[in-house]
Amino acid sequence: MTNTSARIWRFGDDVDTDQIVPGRYAPYMRPDEDVGRFAFVEARPEFARDAAPGDVIVAGRNFGCGSSREHAAWALEDYGFRAILAPSFSDIFRSNAVKSGLAPLEVPEAELDRIKAAVVERNELTVDLEAQEITHPDGLRVPISLDDYARETLIHGLDDVARTLRREERIAAYEASTPARFDTRALA
16 A cells, blocks of 8 residues: 545544454454454444545544554555544554555654544545545645554565565575584474
């Protein structure tokens, strides 16, 4: 994901993973299935009904708190969300979001207030991870920053396996230059 133009959905502080995906649904969810249908299914039925792929969530502090349920990030990403703007995130949710392809962008409250004011007349934002900024058609520009790992993961759509395979030649060179620690012939 590098750039998305979208409507925003507003949420308050302390949106927990049980609001995002109620726990009773989690045992039946797999990341390769239609898990987006569970996003806010009970907490915000209008969201589950009206949100569109590419929309952006603008939330208060501590988004994704609660249990370490990775299903919450899966559901939002599967629904089509590409970014969440909030002053802070639960650490585990942030990690799960990045690994799922969802950008958790920490934006100071004053900047979020400017964004909320801009979208009153025209509910549209552009989140550009390469340019590291959020823009609004009326001229608003808000800088964003991501750590290198998250930025590379999100821009290039990487998962842990793809990230490792990008270094395949370096791994092979290391293995070729390092003696084996175990005699693998004994295992055959």
